[in-house]
Amino acid sequence: MLRRLVHCALCWTLSMAGVAGLYILAGAEFLGLAQLIVYVGAVAILIVFAILLTQRRELLSIERLTAGSWVTGVAVAGLVAGCLWIGLAYTRGLGGAGGASGGPALETRELGELLMGRYVVAFEVAGLVLTVALIGAVILALPFEQPREASGRRADRPAAGEGWDARRQGGQGA
Amino acid sequence: MITAHHYLAVAAMLFGIGLAGALTRRNSILVLMSIELMLNAANLNLVAFGRQAGWEQGSQAALWVMCAIAIAAAESGVGLALILAIYRHRRSAHLDESPPLKG
Numbered sequence: 001m002l003r004r005l006v007h008c009a010l011c012w013t014l015s016m017a018g019v020a021g022l023y024i025l026a027g028a029e030f031l032g033l034a035q036l037i038v039y040v041g042a043v044a045i046l047i048v049f050a051i052l053l054t055q056r057r058e059l060l061s062i063e064r065l066t067a068g069s070w071v072t073g074v075a076v077a078g079l080v081a082g083c084l085w086i087g088l089a090y091t092r093g094l095g096g097a098g099g100a101s102g103g104p105a106l107e108t109r110e111l112g113e114l115l116m117g118r119y120v121v122a123f124e125v126a127g128l129v130l131t132v133a134l135i136g137a138v139i140l141a142l143p144f145e146q147p148r149e150a151s152g153r154r155a156d157r158p159a160a161g162e163g164w165d166a167r168r169q170g171g172q173g174a
Numbered sequence: 175m176i177t178a179h180h181y182l183a184v185a186a187m188l189f190g191i192g193l194a195g196a197l198t199r200r201n202s203i204l205v206l207m208s209i210e211l212m213l214n215a216a217n218l219n220l221v222a223f224g225r226q227a228g229w230e231q232g233s234q235a236a237l238w239v240m241c242a243i244a245i246a247a248a249e250s251g252v253g254l255a256l257i258l259a260i261y262r263h264r265r266s267a268h269l270d271e272s273p274p275l276k277g
Binding site for chain 1: 214
């Protein structure tokens with residue numbers, strides 16, 4: 001088991017690349033490359049930066065799971081995956097094949113025509129969502145303003161132990 | 175020969191792994207990564223069924239996968255910014271130590 005958060009992030013990146021490989025194997029080359037660019041190229045970098053920015057040195061390794069949470073998590077996840085698996089085992093008639101197994105591959109031209117034609121609204125809404133998310137993420141990540149700057153008294157930074165509550169009460173008292 | 179069954183089995187396993195991580199871990203970055211794993215399992219299902227239908231008929235599946243990837247990218251960006259903001263208040267990225275979210 002991996003004990004370091006950065007190693008977990010790198011293995012997560014590897015599994016995302018594996019999913020991209022499965023897309024390409026299924027004949028959807030465009031989707032595979034988009035997955036590679038978005039996840040391996042962007043989100044992985046974002047996650048690694050978040051790890052580096054938020055983890056103190058003693059938190060960089062993952063805590064060991066307690067036995068109770070281990071059993072509960074594995075039991076619930078195993079139950080869900082087992083139900084999916086049983087449903088899959090009793091399904092017939094999924095024999096058709098495309099992509100690498102001889103069927104037609106996904107035409108990127110057709111995908112582009114759909115995006116620009118019939119589903120242009122979904123395309124535009126996705127762009128709007130991404131823009132709003134970008135602005136929101138920038139606003140959320142802006143530095144926290146000290147609430148007592150204007151009162152003339154120099155607001156000293158709270159110690160590492162105290163947090164949001166102490167600062168809020170200090171701001172109300174001033 | 176690879177059939178849709180194999181893709182769906184991989185997706186079920188991926189979903190189970192993601193669910194286990196999201197349920198057991200306390201570190202918010204790990205939970206976010208697990209949620210992304212589950213999203214990818216759903217996308218893999220869509221791709222499997224698009225391939226099953228033949229990509230001439232199933233190209234709408236690819237469209238929904240594109241939209242899901244865009245939404246997932248937005249989600250992870252906002253989620254990581256939130257984790258950063260909470261960490262700045264609390265000096266911790268653990269979920270059970272997050273600030274009380276009230277006005």
